[in-house]
Amino acid sequence: MSQKTINVGVVQATPALFDLEKTVDLTISWIERGADAHCQLLLFPESFIPCYPRGLRFDAIVGRRTDKGSDMWLDYWSNSVETDSEPIRRIQAAVKKAGLFVGLGVTEKEPIGGTLHCSLLYFGPDGTLLGKHRKLKPTGLERYIWGESDGSTLATFATDLGRIGGLICWENYMPLARMAMYQKGVEIYLAPTADARPSWQSTMQHIALEGRCFVLASNQFVRKADYPERYQADLIDEPEIMSAGGSVIVSPLGEVLAGPLWNEEGLLTARLDFSVLAKSKLDFDCVGHYARPDVFNLGVANQPETVRVVSSNG
Template sequence: MKLPIVKVGVVQATPVFFDLEKSITKVVDWIEKGRAAGCELLLFPESFLPGYPRGLSFDAVVGRRSEASRDAWLDYWQNSVDVQSEVLRPIQEAIKKANIFVALGVTEREAVGGSLYCSLLYFAPDGQLLGSHRKLKPTGLERYLWAEGDGSSLHTYDTPLGKVGGLICWENYMPLARMALYQKGVEIYLAPTADARPSWQSTMQHIALEGRCFVLAANQFVRKDDYPERYQDGIRDEPEVMSAGGSVIYSPMGEVLAGPLWNVEGVLTADLDFSLLAKSKLDFDVVGHYARPDVFKFEVVNQPETVRINQTVLSLE
């Protein structure tokens, strides 16, 4: 039996901060670049729409909110994504034209109530929105902006490319969240992030080895000048390069297939040879012969069943 080889891409780019319309245009451009590179799956960074608000305090003080904090919140809220609206239509049309799977990090605005979530959206090659994973635990001051997701959004999709799922940024430090994906047999593990520290590379390598899966990590490349003028005073103490990136692709044996990419925008691509994935299970299988179900019991509350995507291949124009 011949095992597949799948070409994937990881986008490291700079959003147009606090400008949803222009950021969507940029996503469309990068989808076209991914198509031109021959990608069958394309991953974008955490909160690429409308940008991860690194360095901003939103005037947060325990026990008190100010008008300045509410103004900044309103700006961010208005430029966040209501997935029930038509705002994503240009992206969906670009995906359909490119005929590729896309995973896109957004700040998602709840249609009812208006709470925000840090979410990972999954799109089929026909442009259909398959689902949204909402970050289980926002980190630090992120909790001031984003509500918490739950187990019902821990999706894994059985696609023609392989089983695809992912966690966002520091969710990847949650062992049981990782295990929730491993037990679904994830083969292409997506990790959009805002963490540009060198130690993040070690985390991604560890997950590849632990899960015996391909790991794709996408981060933004951000400079102070990329922020709107109205927020420059709030980031005056930040370094000129606020996020150097570090996007990377790892094999199931923890070997670098592409990257890491630093201090520049670009698309990393790699051919995922699924024979490597099969070979990696010889000596370790986290949900197979290393699982020890006679000792350990594991359950995720409300985690959905793996969704099988029977995708008709569209002809490229």
């Protein structure tokens, strides 16, 4: 395994905000672009479908809801996706044609009830929806629009590319959530986000060094003008560039392999050398020789076993 190398890609793009069908079209076009770049694994940003609704308040007031906020919520809900739906089947067909693994950030509808979740969907190169991770703890006003998840979606996948898993945005600031991933032996750590602060780069490098894993971080590039006209008045105090991006790929030794990319759309690519991953554990392995199981023990409620994925496309 230490001699293995693979090609990966990170998408930094602008969705068609609040437009499910057009954003699915964009997703498919980026999958095709990833295949043209010979990527074996491609990561999209947090809630790429239908968008991360940065800057919108949904007219939320403590103790009171409004019709305006409910209408905004309905718009967002109507353009979100169920995992068993025609939009997802279109994406699955594109993934199968491209023949690569895909991590896709979506706002996911519950099939029963009205709750939305911020989810990371994992697709195999044959188009199969391998599984998903739902954000454990939405941040700030995100809690008004997204529900919480539990340990049952702390998923990892043993593939011929390596062990793949990850967390969404500020979940990556939860030390125990990270450790839950490390304990599963994650080698390719996916971190879709909406955080475009320069400090996020330090977080990604820290995780790479701490977990001794490759880290792929993907964010959207969004301008105020990209929002539908109906929401422009709600964004009057927002900057022209709402999300500058900052997508990046980092090695297990903290070396930046691609990016960060700022203020534009683009596809970052890198070749991951697994000999670097193996050598990185000589002097530090947080779940191996540097662990102290006689002192520390982490139990994770309901975390599933690692899914083993057999593929001929690795």
